[in-house]
Amino acid sequence: MELQQGVTTDSPNPENMMITETFNWKRRKFPVWDGEKLSFNSHVRELEDCTKIDRDLKGTNRAVRYDLNYLLPSKAKPKVSIFYVGAGSIDWDYRKFIAHIKKTFSNKKEKEDKQELLTQLKQRDNKRLIYRLLSSF
Structure with missing residues (x-):
């Protein structure tokens, strides 16, 4: 991420940053998933973070959804096509799409292991x- 001009902060927390002059952010690229279940949970978290951080730079919800779908491995795309079926008009809310891919590809074994721990x-x-x-008695 590159910032061309001044940034001031009132605290060391980057969430509290205040931009005081014009700036030029470089849009982050979405991370690419390798298609492995073991890496999915961390991958989807990176997608959510990347989308949230650069939301203003990513364009419309439809553009974000396109990018998310485009980055899926080709073997995974047929599994998410059900998301589009049955809708008279497509809801382009990328958050619903992320929820759908979480439900479809999440590593259930990892979740079970964490729950057991x-x-x-x-x-x-x-x-x-x-x-x-x-x-004490």
């Missing part, structure tokens, strides 16, 4: 709490 951590914390309570 979270459950184990909660159980461990509960056991520690019970042990502390019992040992």
